[in-house]
Amino acid sequence: MGTVILGTGSYLPQKIVTNDDLARLVDTSDEWIRTRTGISARHVCGQDEQACTLATAAARRALDAAGVAAEEIGVIIVATMTSHTLMPSTACLVQKDLGAGNAFAYDINAACSGFLYALDLGDKYVHADHSLKVLVIGTENMSSRLDWSDRNTCILFGDGAGAAVIGYREGKPGYLGSKLHSDGRLWDLLYM
Secondary structure (H helix, E strand, O other): OEEEEEEEEEEOOOOEEEHHHHHOOOOOOHHHHHHHHOOOEEEOOOOOOOHHHHHHHHHHHHHHHHOOOHHHOOEEEEEOOOOOOOOOOHHHHHHHHHOOOOOEEEEEOOHHHHHHHHHHHHHHHHHHOOOOOEEEEEEEEHHHOOOOOOHHHHOOOOEEEEEEEEEEEOOOOOOOOOOOOOOHHHHHHOOO
């Protein structure tokens, strides 16, 4: 009786930046980064990779896992704050690359929480129309926005994408819901 995940997919760029690599750029060490974050390495985009290319690769894997053709998708929601164009949206570029011409597509920007916000929106569409299949994608190309000389932030972020195809299944408990919250008063803790 609800929204279920029909298939998932993910994609990471092949290029890896280790903590030792970062120690050659900024005053840090593998030990300093690991003890504060638990991170040992991060994937970063190469020359021809953008948020949309990562998103498309993850989406293809999710469609394959779900056994759903691109033409069956009714909505594409992409959560990103690192689209390489303001217009068209990353979602429209993914729609084009997948050949998902029956879908309407748009982006949302909710930073780290973006995928959860997009999943919640997708659930609303599925409940409104049980025949819909929705493609939800979270994708970021943070390496293109980082200050690689700032030890406090360059150690934290990498690039990648995750995707899920969601739809309605009778008799399945599925997505139970969410309680979303934002606090704009804390904007200055991390901003771009």
